[in-house]
Amino acid sequence: MATKKKKPRGSLERYDAKRDFARTPEPRGKRPMHARTHRYVLHRHDASHLHWDLRLEAEGVLRSFAIPKGVAWDPKVKRLAVRTEDHPIEYLTFEGEIPRGEYGAGTMRVEDSGTYESVEGYDPVQGLESGEIKLRLFGRKLRGEWHLVRMRPRPGENNESWLLFKAKDAYAKTSPFARGCDFSDAVPAALPRALHFAEPGTREVARSDLASLDDHYGFEPDFEVAFGGQRCWLEVDEGRVRFRGPRAREHTRRLEDDLASIASEARGIAAACVILDGVLVAESEGQPVPGDGDAFAFYATDVVYYEDWDVRPLALRERKRVLGALLTGSRSLHAVLPVERDGDGLASVLTSQEHTTMLAKELDAPYRSGKHDAWLRVRLDRKAQSNVRERKAGAKSTTKGGATKGRARASSPARESKTKRGSKSIESEHHTVRITNRDKVWFPHDGYTKGDVLDYYARVAPLLVPFLRDRPMTLRRFPDGIESEGFFQKNLPEHAPDWLDRLPIESRGSGRTIDYLVIDSAEALTFAVQEGGFELHPWLSRRGSLDEPDFALIDLDPKTAPFRDVVEIARFAHELLERASLKALLKTSGQSGLHILVPLARGYDYDVARGFAEGIARMIVQRLPKIATIERDQRRRSGRVYIDYLQNRRGQTVVAPFSVRPRPGAPVSTPLDWDELDDDLDPRDFTIRSVPAQIEKRAALMRVLEKGSKALDAALDRLVRWLES
DNA sequence: GCTACTC
DNA sequence: GAGTAGCAACGCCCG
DNA sequence: CGGGCG
Ligand SMILES: [Mn+2]
Ligand SMILES: [Mn+2]
Numbered sequence: 001m002a003t004k005k006k007k008p009r010g011s012l013e014r015y016d017a018k019r020d021f022a023r024t025p026e027p028r029g030k031r032p033m034h035a036r037t038h039r040y041v042l043h044r045h046d047a048s049h050l051h052w053d054l055r056l057e058a059e060g061v062l063r064s065f066a067i068p069k070g071v072a073w074d075p076k077v078k079r080l081a082v083r084t085e086d087h088p089i090e091y092l093t094f095e096g097e098i099p100r101g102e103y104g105a106g107t108m109r110v111e112d113s114g115t116y117e118s119v120e121g122y123d124p125v126q127g128l129e130s131g132e133i134k135l136r137l138f139g140r141k142l143r144g145e146w147h148l149v150r151m152r153p154r155p156g157e158n159n160e161s162w163l164l165f166k167a168k169d170a171y172a173k174t175s176p177f178a179r180g181c182d183f184s185d186a187v188p189a190a191l192p193r194a195l196h197f198a199e200p201g202t203r204e205v206a207r208s209d210l211a212s213l214d215d216h217y218g219f220e221p222d223f224e225v226a227f228g229g230q231r232c233w234l235e236v237d238e239g240r241v242r243f244r245g246p247r248a249r250e251h252t253r254r255l256e257d258d259l260a261s262i263a264s265e266a267r268g269i270a271a272a273c274v275i276l277d278g279v280l281v282a283e284s285e286g287q288p289v290p291g292d293g294d295a296f297a298f299y300a301t302d303v304v305y306y307e308d309w310d311v312r313p314l315a316l317r318e319r320k321r322v323l324g325a326l327l328t329g330s331r332s333l334h335a336v337l338p339v340e341r342d343g344d345g346l347a348s349v350l351t352s353q354e355h356t357t358m359l360a361k362e363l364d365a366p367y368r369s370g371k372h373d374a375w376l377r378v379r380l381d382r383k384a385q386s387n388v389r390e391r392k393a394g395a396k397s398t399t400k401g402g403a404t405k406g407r408a409r410a411s412s413p414a415r416e417s418k419t420k421r422g423s424k425s426i427e428s429e430h431h432t433v434r435i436t437n438r439d440k441v442w443f444p445h446d447g448y449t450k451g452d453v454l455d456y457y458a459r460v461a462p463l464l465v466p467f468l469r470d471r472p473m474t475l476r477r478f479p480d481g482i483e484s485e486g487f488f489q490k491n492l493p494e495h496a497p498d499w500l501d502r503l504p505i506e507s508r509g510s511g512r513t514i515d516y517l518v519i520d521s522a523e524a525l526t527f528a529v530q531e532g533g534f535e536l537h538p539w540l541s542r543r544g545s546l547d548e549p550d551f552a553l554i555d556l557d558p559k560t561a562p563f564r565d566v567v568e569i570a571r572f573a574h575e576l577l578e579r580a581s582l583k584a585l586l587k588t589s590g591q592s593g594l595h596i597l598v599p600l601a602r603g604y605d606y607d608v609a610r611g612f613a614e615g616i617a618r619m620i621v622q623r624l625p626k627i628a629t630i631e632r633d634q635r636r637r638s639g640r641v642y643i644d645y646l647q648n649r650r651g652q653t654v655v656a657p658f659s660v661r662p663r664p665g666a667p668v669s670t671p672l673d674w675d676e677l678d679d680d681l682d683p684r685d686f687t688i689r690s691v692p693a694q695i696e697k698r699a700a701l702m703r704v705l706e707k708g709s710k711a712l713d714a715a716l717d718r719l720v721r722w723l724e725s
Numbered sequence: 726g727c728t729a730c731t732c
Numbered sequence: 733g734a735g736t737a738g739c740a741a742c743g744c745c746c747g
Numbered sequence: 748c749g750g751g752c753g
Contacts, residue, residue, distance in 0.1 A: 633752090
């Protein structure tokens with residue numbers, strides 16, 4: 001279909017006449033041209049009098065209006081708009097300084113730009129004739145319908161006078177809280193570039209999450225305190241204040257109660273609509289404290305929406321600037337702003353205040369949802385200061401940490417965690433875990449509840465935590481009890497509290513990084529159990545030496561074989577180990593098998609551990625071929641006990657001693673004395689009910705793990721010779 | 726147990 | 733607002 | 748190299 005091109009009717013005659021193009025940077029404009037889409041620009045023109053120029057693409061030129069007081073959002077407010085000369089299309093993107101003495105001398109900036117549609121019959125072409133233009137603007141700042149109506153010409157007037165006003169639509173703003181929406185200095189001038197208009201009702205707040213600092217970061221960081229409290233969003237919308245995110249309902253309700261000071265200060269923010277990202281904390285004497293305090297405060301660390309705009313595309317640096325302009329110091333609403341300080345300084349201050357992490361955020365990065373490496377959690381430990389410096393220098397260094405030196409380190413005493421009903425505190429994420437459903441039955445055969453499991457772990461935590469310390473954890477979770485499908489979890493969920501120790505490990509194959517949970521306290525253990533993660537599967541190696549297991553594992557898996565065969569195999573294994581002068585921990589797996597853990601000195605990698613376990617396994621099979629096998633193919637095991645030595649491998653796990661298993665009776669993996677290996681032994685006797693009563697005995701057995709054996713090869717050689725003899 | 730996604 | 737999927741995996745052995 | 752295994 002051939003369309004006849006409409007001849008441009010706009011004219012640049014007046015535009016050209018007013019300008020000396022040798023002097024002004026403004027575009028000369030070629031001949032008027034037609035565009036496929038209708039665009040507009042709103043210039044902020046700081047000339048002899050500050051005003052705004054609305055320019056509409058039509059008929060090959062920019063039809064222009066000068067608006068002394070800017071664009072209003074309230075339909076009741078009519079603003080004078082004086083028709084000015086048409087500008088060339090190139091002017092859509094013009095910004096610059098018009099020199100003194102020239103026409104319109106001063107600064108011209110793009111306040112907003114975008115496209116527009118016209119109401120049928122009221123487009124600029126017809127409207128400039130009829131005196132009524134109806135526009136629907138799609139800009140980053142302006143959105144919705146505005147009308148331009150020509151006033152009756154006054155005698156002697158050489159510029160047409162029009163009135164510009166907002167039409168009544170969903171975008172109109174009439175409330176007394178609608179401030180900062182007219183264009184004035186309230187709108188940071190640097191903002192618009194990356195801004196997107198955020199349609200009301202669609203302002204979702206996908207949380208930006210923290211990744212764990214792996215080894216280094218390569219950006220200019222903003223270091224922040226990791227506040228202990230509830231991470232959430234605070235939204236102010238034309239006087240209404242509410243929280244978004246976890247426990248939003250409860251906290252919003254409390255804005256009329258004990259959080260009222262936050263609400264009232266939020267209403268005082270210099271913006272009608274804003275959504276802040278931050279942390280709700282309890283305070284004592286003006287300082288954030290974990291748990292109870294005498295007051296509450298919201299520490300705003302970020303701003304995601306500001307007035308009509310989604311400001312997430314802005315660099316953190318810019319968002320912090322907006323934050324600073326919005327929150328100018330108050331008692332209950334604090335802006336967390338970048339300060340000139342190095343990571344070391346903050347790290348040492350925080351370490352002295354017993355913080356375990358701090359945050360490093362990339363100042364040049366936008367706000368992204370999910371976990372990403374522009375927001376990092378930095379673990380603070382004894383080495384914190386030097387680590388931060390190393391990383392800051394961009395030097396690739398491996399994560400340092402507690403290593404294995406402190407194997408016998410005492411853990412904090414188990415502490416009862418309970419729900420604080422009706423308490424007036426902000427449930428802090430720091431060192432407390434909110435327990436839900438204590439009475440939920442997890443073991444229907446026995447009636448054991450989640451509370452029973454929690455109580456059990458509280459009792460064994462002093463033994464269990466030192467074993468788990470620094471080990472990457474996989475949890476098997478049964479949030480609905482053992483009769484429902486459980487699932488494994490390696491990655492710590494996003495919602496997990498900040499204070500938990502995370503260990504990011506990149507998989508060798510896929511390159512994917514998994515944020516492992518490290519259970520380093522009774523509280524972390526409580527967290528796992530609260531989430532239904534009561535079956536504990538730690539690695540065989542620890543942080544700092546992830547490729548060096550601190551024990552070799554011989555896993556006796558009966559599957560269908562009788563348990564007495566397992567016992568017989570274990571006894572022979574014990575004989576072998578004794579001959580080699582190797583101490584080892586025997587434990588039930590908690591199900592039907594037995595585990596033998598041979599502690600290793602540092603420096604043995606998985607290959608060595610596996611080779612050793614394989615050697616022992618082969619000796620066993622040689623001696624007891626009728627009941628033992630290392631056959632991988634299940635069909636060829638034929639009722640024999642499978643001796644699994646292949647679990648001695650990076651990334652593989654073993655059920656932790658004292659771990660509860662998802663079986664009737666709530667059995668636990670229990671350390672055994674070798675002389676308990678007799679035909680009366682029944683792994684089902686060791687349960688969450690029975691084991692706490694034997695805790696001293698079981699604790700003593702664990703101590704063989706404290707000293708790792710050396711000279712494995714020599715030990716194996718000795719055994720080989722002994723068997724041959 | 727909790728979040729994210731779909732209806 | 734209700735309902736539901738997801739939440740692990742890779743190194744090693746053997747054929 | 749693919750499949751099975753834990
Ligand atoms: Mn102007
Ligand atoms: Mn096993």
